Amino acid sequence: MMIQIGTGCEHVLRRPISIAAVDEDSLTLVYRTVGEGTRWLSKRKSGDKLDVLGPLGSGFPLPPPNAEVLVVGGGIGSPPLYQLASELTGITENVDLALGFRSKSECFWIDEFSKLGNLAIATDDGSAGVQGSVIDLVNKFQSAGKSWDYVYACGPVGMLRALQEHFAGQAVHGYVSLEERMACGVGACYGCVCKTEDKAFAKRICADGPVFDWNEVIL
Ligand SMILES: Cc1cc2nc3c(=O)[nH]c(=O)nc-3n(C[C@H](O)[C@H](O)[C@H](O)COP(=O)(O)OP(=O)(O)OC[C@H]3O[C@@H](n4cnc5c(N)ncnc54)[C@H](O)[C@@H]3O)c2cc1C
């Protein structure tokens, strides 16, 4: 979603926030307060109206029935994976989730995620789950004999790159959701392009993504 901040005059550019969950009459966003826009958002009260554009862009392509699936989230990249994991429950029972956070205080929706699959948590400081990164969790799963047909990930680009490298040469379908600063959010300004395999900056994350096959983009 692209969310207007204030009247739109003080902050001309809308802020992109992923949809974390959706049902027939509600839509849930989870966000971290980092700057003026999200600070303004954090001060909205029940009953206030928001001016939003969306839903925009592509979602994760779903796997075939009973596929072995790994879902990997890094920090505030995890919210859109909640909706994905919820939808996966109707398709396969073989879902592993690896979520990485800076520390325990930044972990969120652990109980909710744990209902959707076999959940493992890592934190940088070891204050919750395993001390380390999501790659450590992936290694741990694999040491226990796990393998996957599909990997879905959202988080910092360094984490996505590490995952892509980890699975290089393995027969795994990988999809990554990219987050980039965005201006228009609808494909008009070319402010959010990413590099593709042919080295051209040809893909707009907002309109052609944000979800891409990890073989399609250079992370
Ligand atoms: C497709 C997409 C989905 C996103 N989903 C979520 C979400 O579900 N929850 C969430 O908390 N955040 C999400 N983000 C990041 C969110 O858009 C930014 O945190 C937000 O725009 C910051 O606005 P601000 O006015 O508060 O901060 P600003 O004053 O604009 O910036 C403050 C700080 O945040 C950094 N920042 C700003 N925009 C981004 C960005 N797009 N990506 C990374 N860092 C940024 C800046 O570099 C700066 O350090 C998403 C971004 C994209 C592109």
Ligand code: FES
């Ligand atoms: S933000 Fe304008 S093209 Fe993507």
